[in-house]
Amino acid sequence: MSEPSTWQRRIEGEWFGRPSLFDATGTWQGYEDIRRSSVFEDGVTTYYMDGGLEGGGPMAGRFRLGAPFAFGVVDSDASRLYTGPDFYGTGQPYGSFVDAHYYGPGWQVDLNTWNQVLTDRDTQVYSSVLFQGPAVVGCFNGLYTRDLAKVEGWLAEETRNGPVPYILPTKAAGAFSGECEVYGADQKPRGAVQVTIELEPLDLLRTRQRVTWSGALDRAYTVDARRDGFRSFYEGPDAWGNAQAFGRANYPSLHFADVWKLKGREFMLDATPGMGAGTELAVAYELFDGNVLGAVVHGVLRWSSS
Template structure:
């Protein structure tokens, strides 16, 4: 390939962040300082990652390495193949979001990485779920910037907020809404979808969710969500499932009352320490028809208080 792919152009430059490490239960363990860049030269793409782990608890030995990461990538907007030596596997871009599955010999883990570049073009929401066989052993997640003028502020915010748990409003009705890109499983754009999440708290631990998708995909459902620490349980009538939060990011699976299923990551970008909920959700939703991926939606939802018309 003589020119970089569209995804490669989206992520050009150096991205800086301080993602947090959580164990499988959702308990915060520490930070990983990372400077990540990818260089396209003479038709070859190489990724570079340098940084260090602070803390880590029982996982510190596993995720501490004695050298920076570097690995090759066969660049493509369809299948991006990671050719080692530090990571082997593949990733599929859907516009400004990539879903990657690969193996890291140094960490001895299988990884599923979701990387979402926000509409501002300079903010990236990142997560890597870490697996031993089918069992999750931990997860890294956080927010990166490639704007040198915002690096200091971003690192300070990640340090202050990395361990803050994901939580939605618990006393007042609220609405999160926005426009998301919709992509088919064939990685072709299908247009936009307007997503609205209406929240009606029942008590401090239970909230009724009314969710509406409209535009290039139309669907609405209601479910009662019960929170138990980092865990959430979705208890019908239109959708059933569960979720677990790793810091500001909530990862869920919903089963509808037909053939459809949804996997999600909802990341509360502006969650702060204290007794309150944030206002900006970076969301990724993968929709499955039966066992097969059908569509991917991703974007940003903003909060407004009160009812739907507020």
């Protein structure tokens, strides 16, 4: 390939972050100090990751390594094929979002990584859910920047905010809303959808959510969401499912009354320690027609109280 793909051009340069490590229950364990770069040179793309694990608790032995990561990438706008030696697998871009599935021999885990580049082009919302077969082992997630002027303060904020649990407003009604991009399973743009998540707190642990999508996708549904620690449960009347949160990121799985279902990630960008919920929510949803991927939706929603 003589030219890098659109995604490769989107992520050029070096990115800095301090993603947090969580165990399968959502309990915070430590930090991964990482500098990442994906370099296209002489028609070949190589991905580099350098840093180290701080803390990790009982997971430290598995996720601490003695050398930086480096692995080849067969780069294209259709798929990014990871050719080892440190990761093997593939990732598919949907505009500014990539869904990647691959295996890391050093960590001995299967990974599902979601990378979402925001509209400022210098912020990346990152998560890797880690699997042993079908069982979740843990999760890395956090925010990355490539703006060198921000790095020092950015890493300090990630240190402070990384362990903060995901939570919705518990005493104020309002809505998260914004315009999101829609891509088909063929990775082609389908237009924009206005997404609104209206929240009506019922008590300190239960919230009625009225969700509407309008535009390239049209759907409206209501669910009662019940939070139990890092877990949530969606208990009808229009959809049923559950979610697991790892720090600031919530990972819902919903089944609608028709053949459609949803899996996603909702990352509270400005969550900080203290008694507050945050006001900016980066969302990425994959929608399935039965067991077949139908559409991918991603964007940023902002809070307004009613």
